[in-house]
Amino acid sequence: MSEALAPVVVKEIPPKAADLSAWYTAACLKAELVSYSPVRGCVVLRPYGFGLWENLRTHLDARFKATGHENAYFPLLIPESLLLKEAEHVEGFAPEVAWVTQGGSETLSERLAIRPTSEVIIGTMYAQWIESYRDLPILINQWANVVRWEKATRPFLRTMEFLWQEGHTAHATAEEGRDETLRILELYRDFAENVAAVPVYAGRKSAGERFPGAVETFAIEALMPDGRALQSGTSHDLGQNFARAYDITFVDADQQIKHAYTTSWGVSWRMLGGLIMVHGDDRGLRIPPKMAPIEAVFVPIVRSGDDRAIEVCTTAAQRLRQAGFRVRVDTREEQPGWKYSEWDLRGVPVRIEIGPRDVDAATATLARRDRDKSDKEQRRTVALDSLAEVLPELLSDIQTSLYAQAKAFLESHTYVVQDRAEFFKLCKDRAGMVDIAWCERAECEALVKAETSATTRVLRPLEGANATCVVCGEPAKVRAYFAQSY
Amino acid sequence: MSEALAPVVVKEIPPKAADLSAWYTAACLKAELVSYSPVRGCVVLRPYGFGLWENLRTHLDARFKATGHENAYFPLLIPESLLLKEAEHVEGFAPEVAWVTQGGSETLSERLAIRPTSEVIIGTMYAQWIESYRDLPILINQWANVVRWEKATRPFLRTMEFLWQEGHTAHATAEEGRDETLRILELYRDFAENVAAVPVYAGRKSAGERFPGAVETFAIEALMPDGRALQSGTSHDLGQNFARAYDITFVDADQQIKHAYTTSWGVSWRMLGGLIMVHGDDRGLRIPPKMAPIEAVFVPIVRSGDDRAIEVCTTAAQRLRQAGFRVRVDTREEQPGWKYSEWDLRGVPVRIEIGPRDVDAATATLARRDRDKSDKEQRRTVALDSLAEVLPELLSDIQTSLYAQAKAFLESHTYVVQDRAEFFKLCKDRAGMVDIAWCERAECEALVKAETSATTRVLRPLEGANATCVVCGEPAKVRAYFAQSY
Numbered sequence: 001m002s003e004a005l006a007p008v009v010v011k012e013i014p015p016k017a018a019d020l021s022a023w024y025t026a027a028c029l030k031a032e033l034v035s036y037s038p039v040r041g042c043v044v045l046r047p048y049g050f051g052l053w054e055n056l057r058t059h060l061d062a063r064f065k066a067t068g069h070e071n072a073y074f075p076l077l078i079p080e081s082l083l084l085k086e087a088e089h090v091e092g093f094a095p096e097v098a099w100v101t102q103g104g105s106e107t108l109s110e111r112l113a114i115r116p117t118s119e120v121i122i123g124t125m126y127a128q129w130i131e132s133y134r135d136l137p138i139l140i141n142q143w144a145n146v147v148r149w150e151k152a153t154r155p156f157l158r159t160m161e162f163l164w165q166e167g168h169t170a171h172a173t174a175e176e177g178r179d180e181t182l183r184i185l186e187l188y189r190d191f192a193e194n195v196a197a198v199p200v201y202a203g204r205k206s207a208g209e210r211f212p213g214a215v216e217t218f219a220i221e222a223l224m225p226d227g228r229a230l231q232s233g234t235s236h237d238l239g240q241n242f243a244r245a246y247d248i249t250f251v252d253a254d255q256q257i258k259h260a261y262t263t264s265w266g267v268s269w270r271m272l273g274g275l276i277m278v279h280g281d282d283r284g285l286r287i288p289p290k291m292a293p294i295e296a297v298f299v300p301i302v303r304s305g306d307d308r309a310i311e312v313c314t315t316a317a318q319r320l321r322q323a324g325f326r327v328r329v330d331t332r333e334e335q336p337g338w339k340y341s342e343w344d345l346r347g348v349p350v351r352i353e354i355g356p357r358d359v360d361a362a363t364a365t366l367a368r369r370d371r372d373k374s375d376k377e378q379r380r381t382v383a384l385d386s387l388a389e390v391l392p393e394l395l396s397d398i399q400t401s402l403y404a405q406a407k408a409f410l411e412s413h414t415y416v417v418q419d420r421a422e423f424f425k426l427c428k429d430r431a432g433m434v435d436i437a438w439c440e441r442a443e444c445e446a447l448v449k450a451e452t453s454a455t456t457r458v459l460r461p462l463e464g465a466n467a468t469c470v471v472c473g474e475p476a477k478v479r480a481y482f483a484q485s486y
Numbered sequence: 487m488s489e490a491l492a493p494v495v496v497k498e499i500p501p502k503a504a505d506l507s508a509w510y511t512a513a514c515l516k517a518e519l520v521s522y523s524p525v526r527g528c529v530v531l532r533p534y535g536f537g538l539w540e541n542l543r544t545h546l547d548a549r550f551k552a553t554g555h556e557n558a559y560f561p562l563l564i565p566e567s568l569l570l571k572e573a574e575h576v577e578g579f580a581p582e583v584a585w586v587t588q589g590g591s592e593t594l595s596e597r598l599a600i601r602p603t604s605e606v607i608i609g610t611m612y613a614q615w616i617e618s619y620r621d622l623p624i625l626i627n628q629w630a631n632v633v634r635w636e637k638a639t640r641p642f643l644r645t646m647e648f649l650w651q652e653g654h655t656a657h658a659t660a661e662e663g664r665d666e667t668l669r670i671l672e673l674y675r676d677f678a679e680n681v682a683a684v685p686v687y688a689g690r691k692s693a694g695e696r697f698p699g700a701v702e703t704f705a706i707e708a709l710m711p712d713g714r715a716l717q718s719g720t721s722h723d724l725g726q727n728f729a730r731a732y733d734i735t736f737v738d739a740d741q742q743i744k745h746a747y748t749t750s751w752g753v754s755w756r757m758l759g760g761l762i763m764v765h766g767d768d769r770g771l772r773i774p775p776k777m778a779p780i781e782a783v784f785v786p787i788v789r790s791g792d793d794r795a796i797e798v799c800t801t802a803a804q805r806l807r808q809a810g811f812r813v814r815v816d817t818r819e820e821q822p823g824w825k826y827s828e829w830d831l832r833g834v835p836v837r838i839e840i841g842p843r844d845v846d847a848a849t850a851t852l853a854r855r856d857r858d859k860s861d862k863e864q865r866r867t868v869a870l871d872s873l874a875e876v877l878p879e880l881l882s883d884i885q886t887s888l889y890a891q892a893k894a895f896l897e898s899h900t901y902v903v904q905d906r907a908e909f910f911k912l913c914k915d916r917a918g919m920v921d922i923a924w925c926e927r928a929e930c931e932a933l934v935k936a937e938t939s940a941t942t943r944v945l946r947p948l949e950g951a952n953a954t955c956v957v958c959g960e961p962a963k964v965r966a967y968f969a970q971s972y
Contacts, residue, residue, distance in 0.1 A: 035611060038568060039598070039913040044611055047556035047626060054557065070533035071540065075525040076600075076631055077584075082524060095590045100600065102585040103635040112525070114562075114586065114600075125521060125530055134818075140533060145562055145631065148753050149589040161562050332620075408575075 006042045013345070015282050021154075024277055031285050033171055033276075041153050041160030045269070048346065051293025052272050053163060057143060059195045059290070060165060060267060063187050069139040069167060074121050075199025076145075077112040082120050086245035089119065096148040098160075113404045116149040119213065119238070122168040123246035133172050133252045137180070143169040156273030157230075157486055164268035170248060170260040174239065174308040177261030178216075181237040184265040185218045188233035191267075191427045196275045197288035197403040198222045199410045200232060201433065201481055203458030208445050211264075213421050215239035221457040221481065222274045223410045227430035229483040232275045235265035273486075278406050285347025286369050289395035296320070296391060297348045298329040299339050301355035309354045316364070316387060318356075323388050344369060349398045350391065358384070366390070370398045370405075383457075423470050423482070427452035430442060430484050437462060437476035439469035447471065448482060457481040506712045507640075510763055514641040517771050517832045520764075527639050528739065529648030530754070534832065537779025538758050539649060543629060545681045545776070546651060546753060549673050553655060555625040560607050562631075563598040568606050572731035575605065578698025582634040582647075600633040605699070605724070605750055608654040609732035616746060619658050619738045620819035623666070627653040642759030643716075643972055650754035656734060656746040660725065663747030664702075667723040670751045671704045674719035677753075682761045683774035683889040684708045685896045686718060687919065687967055689944030694931050697750075698878070701725035707943040707967065708760045709896045715943045715969040716760045721751035764892050771833025772855050774888050775881035782806070782877060783834045784815040785825050787841035791876035795840045800875060802840075802850070809874050830855060835884045836877065846872070852876070854875050856884045856891075900967075907954050909968070918971050923948060923962035925955035934968060943967045 013026040026128050028034050033049030045053060061071070077100060084090050093116045100112040115121065126138060147161045156162075167184060171177045189202045200220040210217040214236040223227045242248070243259040252258050279286040289295055298317050300309035310331055317329045336353070343351055351367040358364055362384045371378040374438045382390050413432025426434045427448065434454070438444070448471055449455050459478040467476040499512040500804045514520050517783055519535030531539060563586060570576050579602045586598040612624060633647045642648075653670060657663040679898065686706040696703040700722040707715045728734070729745040738744050765772040784803050786795035796817055803815045816825050822839070829837055833843070837853040844850055848870045857864040868876050899918025903909045912920045913934065920940070924930070934957055935941050945964040953962040 019951060026504065035614065037561050038610055039563050039565060039607070042561035042563065045559040046562065047558045053559075070536070072533045072536045073529035073531040073539075073631075075523050075530065075650060076633065077525050077528065079525060084924045096585050097590065098598075099588040100584050102597070103589045104581045104583065106635075111588070112584075121523065121525070124524055128521065145559075147562065149592075338679070 013282075013284060014281060016225065017282075020224070020277065023280070024273075025155065025282055026149075027276060027284055034155045034271075036153070039160075041150050043153065043155050043159055043476040044164070047294055049272070052275075052287070052291055053269055055291045055293065056196075056267075056269075056271060057165070058302045060191055061141075061143075062166065063191060064141050064165075067139075067183060067187065069141045069169075071105040071142065072140045073142055073144070074118050074125065076115055078115055078121050080111045080113060082124060083113050086242055087241075088214050089213035089245075093117070093148075096150070098147045098149055100340050103118075115144070116146055116148045117264070117266070118142065118144070118146075118166055118168065119242055119262075120246070123242045123248060123262065126168075126170050126260070126262070127246050127248045130248060132249050133250055136170060136172045136250060136260065137176060138170045139167075139180075140169065141165055150304045153209070154273075156269050156276070161269050162270070164266050166264060166266045169263045170252065171262070172252065172260065174261050177239070177263050178237050181216070181218060181235045181263045181265070184263070185220065185233075188220050188235065188265075188267060192222065192232055192271070193403065195288070195290045197290075197399060197406060198232070198270060198271075198274055198278050199403065199407040201458050203460045205234075206440065206442075206456040206459060206480070207447055208332060208442055209456060213238060213241050215241065219458055221433075221485075222278065222481075223413055223433055223483070224274070224277045224486070225409070227413065227432045227477055227484070229433065229481075229485040230270070230277075231457070231485065232274050233265070233267040236263060238262045238264060259341070279402050280347070283341070284345030286402060287347035289348060289349045292347070292349050293326065293329050294346075294348045295326045295395055296350040296352055297343045298327065298352045298354065299336055299343070300329065300331065301336050301353060303356050306356045308359045309356065310357050312384070313352070313354050316352075316384060320388060320391070325388075325391060340367075350394060352387070354384075366394060368394060368398055370401050402462070418470060420470055424448075424452055427454035427482055427484070433457065433483050435479060435481050436470035437467040438478055438480035439472055439474040440477040440480075441469075441472070441474065444469060444472045444474070453484045454482045455485060457483050457485065494681045494942050499768075499770060501770075502711065502766060504851045506710070506763065509766070510706045510759075511641065513762060513766055513770055513831070519758075520641045522639070525646075527636050529641050529645055531649070534779055535758070538761075538773070538777055539755055541777045541779065542682075542753075542755075542757060543651070546677055547627075549677065550627050550651075553625075553669060553673065553903050555627045555655075557628065558626045559628055559630070560604050560611065562601055564601055564607050566597045566599060568610060569599050572606070572699050572728060573698035575731075579603070579634075582636070584635055601630070602632055603750075603752070604628065604630070604632075604652055604654065605728055606732070609734060609748065610745070610761065612654075612656050612748070613732050613734045616656060616734060616736050619736055622656060622658045622736060622746065623662060624656045624968065625653075625666075626655065640759075642755050642762070645656075648754050648756070650752050652750060652752040656729070657748070658736065658738065658744075658746065660747050663725070663749050664723050666722045666749045667702070667704060667751070670721040670749070671706065671719075674706050674721065674751075674753060678706055678708065678718055678757070679889065681774070681776045682757060683776075683885060683892060684718065684757075684760050684764050684894040685889065687944050689946045690941040691720075692926065692931055692945060692959045692966070694927075694928055695942060697722045698725050699724060699731075701727065705944055707919075707971075708764065708967075709899055709919055709969070710760070710763045710972070711895070713899060713918045713970070715919065715967075715971040716756070716763070717943070717971065718757050718760050719751070719753040722749060724748045724750060728795055735799045762868060764895075765888050766833070769827070770831030772888060773833035773835060775835045775885045776832070779812065780814050780832075780834045781812045781881055782836040782838055783829045784813065784838045784840065785822055785829070786815065786817065787822050787839060794845045795842065798845050798870070799838070800841050802838075806874060806877070811874075811877060826853075836880060838873070840870075843949075852880060854880060854884055856887050904956060906956055910934075910938055913940035913968055913970070919943065919967040919969050921965060921967050922956035923953040924964055924966035925958055925960040926963040926966075927955075927958070927960065927961065930955060930958045930960070938970070939967045940970045943969050
């Protein structure tokens with residue numbers, strides 16, 4: 001067992017460009033975001049990964065509350081008879097449901113579904129709670145775990161159980177329902193771009209990509225380095241479909257009994273998978289500062305028994321913590337170089353190195369994770385007592401630069417195409433977001449999917465008149481981004 | 487349907503003293519903390535109830551993090567074979583497990599348990615993560631839902647699914663494990679008394695009341711108004727039992743392979759049930775300010791078309807919100823008296839009334855929920871611009887006074903007894919906490935339970951020598967609180 005006490009080797013991950021999938025899995029595991037578990041399809045979110053999730057939750061939750069939403073919690077288990085009430089919905093989710101059939105030693109007379117999503121149980125409760133137009137709108141969000149029976153496992157991207165938030169609202173008019181759907185779409189876009197630093201295209205989905213039971217689905221779509229799109233958040237206008245199925249009615253001001261208009265919307269830990277793939281490099285993760293569990297890590301450098309740096313780091317870290325920064329001091333026995341690699345792998349935005357000479361000069365050397373080591377400006381030395389002023393600027397600069405890099409990638413991998421052959425080639429080659437005038441016909445979308453594996457990601461209004469569909473030549477109705485997707 | 491538009495009637499709840507159980511259920515439902523759901527044994531935590539839970543979570547989470555714990559998330563589903571590894575544990579939980587046997591259209595070859603608690607899955611992961619003594623301690627907490635198959639349903643106290651936190655730690659020595667167990671016990675006591683304002687007795691449980699698989703269980707026990715104890719938090723020293731069952735080993739500094747020492751500890755939403763029962767009165771809830779989703783509610787009084795109070799309240803509320811207070815303005819159309827009753831029912835600590843005369847005089851009238859209406863000091867008028875100074879003192883005073891009332895009740899219902907007949911009578915009568923010198927024998931405890939339904943709640947060291955057990959006359963080993971319990 002002496003290996004366990006030998007010097008720890010630097011954790012290696014394969015180069016990102018060669019095989020994104022291998023890089024991704026290695027980065028998630030070795031940065032200790034997740035572990036595989038003995039439960040098929042399920043991963044463990046380790047403390048560092050949970051730190052990412054907590055920051056997502058804190059930022060989104062504040063935005064939800066600022067727009068009048070409240071949190072609540074609904075049951076995990078849903079009786080089968082309830083699930084069956086909305087036909088499209090149950091058809092869409094039935095293949096993915098995990099069923100409880102036994103409780104203790106008792107065999108249940110009715111199976112209970114573990115929620116794959118909560119429209120059904122929440123709709124049932126809204127039907128009880130809502131009586132009059134004065135009870136509307138109801139604006140509720142839930143942070144919860146859901147289960148969808150999946151064969152494959154990819155951390156954050158595809159797991160049987162995952163964490164998410166699901167908003168469910170009820171309104172008196174179709175217009176208010178649609179406004180809510182779009183308000184949340186914009187909230188998601190703002191969060192993705194300004195917190196996760198992941199640029200997205202936001203828009204309406206095609207009928208084929210719609211949520212089962214929705215009148216209209218909207219989504220934000222990010223572009224991964226392998227040219228695949230990642231749907232990162234969805235907002236559904238459910239119209240009166242669920243209100244009819246679950247009998248959500250209210251007495252309006254005009255004394256008429258009407259069905260409410262409902263919406264639902266969700267972001268899951270999948271958003272973290274997108275953030276990891278978009279920003280990471282060959283050294284590992286690069287976490288945008290606003291999402292970073294650790295914004296800056298101190299590495300004290302001990303030379304020839306001179307360990308004064310440890311105390312200097314500890315004191316400086318304490319001061320920064322009191323000023324609201326998320327910092328850590330790495331006092332382990334390993335060599336500084338090994339620590340640098342480990343914190344690079346884990347994507348901490350700023351490393352603060354302090355050695356004996358820094359102690360004498362009251363300085364600290366800052367290394368920023370967003371720049372390459374070859375970049376002369378990657379490291380700089382500052383006065384120790386200026387850290388609390390220097391750090392916010394540096395973190396803000398890193399946040400901006402990661403977003404700018406990702407934005408440049410998205411823009412340079414978005415292809416506005418008018419030629420059919422070029423369109424098919426780009427879709428097949430997984431070139432990125434392929435932007436065409438499109439007819440919006442399901443048959444046309446099916447053809448593209450069969451030939452190239454690409455589907456529409458989001459649609460937006462057509463500008464100008466008389467355009468024809470790049471795929472089939474029929475009159476175009478919208479502009480559409482096509483891409484292969486996760 | 488015209489009833490729905492008729493003036494809303496005041497929600498009534500039965501008197502608390504006559505039938506605590508009826509009062510409790512009515513208070514929970516009518517204050518909109520919870521709703522019953524169509525899922526047997528499961529309740530919905532509505533936004534106001536979730537606000538209580540969020541405050542519990544915020545306070546406890548800060549305490550966990552301040553003592554070095556990190557959050558993580560482990561799978562909901564546990565393969566049956568894993569569950570079977572720790573014999574006592576599985577025996578204790580098997581009757582309460584909900585089993586998943588089908589996924590989509592597939593019948594599973596191995597049943598999956600919905601976690602009734604997570605020692606098993608977390609222990610399995612710790613076995614993978616821990617190699618050397620340098621990896622210890624591991625201090626992880628999880629906020630999660632768990633399911634225990636229950637027939638009865640009482641909001642917060644007994645539900646099939648509930649929300650809780652479960653801490654799971656691993657240590658290199660027995661002493662560190664025990665220290666952790668006791669550190670958490672003290673943390674729970676501090677939270678219960680200083681945040682939930684619920685006085686408790688903290689101590690060790692008897693062998694019969696121990697967690698299945700634990701070496702020693704510690705708990706905090708509160709006393710409800712009906713004389714029953716409510717176990718409100720538990721902290722388990724698991725010794726090496728789980729480490730042996732799940733193979734959690736490490737190489738120690740002396741190069742020997744050893745089993746780790748683990749602990750687990752949890753507080754659930756049951757704590758909210760205790761808080762509600764302890765503090766409530768015939769008018770409804772009385773929520774301690776530190777736990778209150780709404781610390782103060784403004785009720786603007788509109789008279790003869792003079793609605794200036796609405797704007798004054800809105801402006802004042804905005805200022806208080808910016809200063810960090812949790813406040814709301816009730817601008818609904820109902821009469822002030824109806825609103826007073828409703829906010830009394832919901833237990834908001836302070837009501838701020840502002841009418842036309844207050845607007846003229848730039849004053850506000852504060853009514854405190856902890857005092858009876860007959861109390862001359864229940865209401866007082868203050869200058870409007872002094873609210874931000876007056877409110878913190880008032881809230882702090884209410885917090886203190888609720889705790890003092892509950893503490894007085896606990897003390898006056900704790901009986902130090904030396905006579906066997908008196909002991910049996912007090913236990914049977916559900917008089918409160920009955921404190922005796924006790925032999926610590928299982929047979930003795932079983933006898934008391936059979937005769938009176940009371941069990942030991944917590945034990946503490948015996949002071950002095952040569953005491954004999956009040957029940958059986960054998961030599962006493964500890965002092966014990968006996969009570970009937972929830």
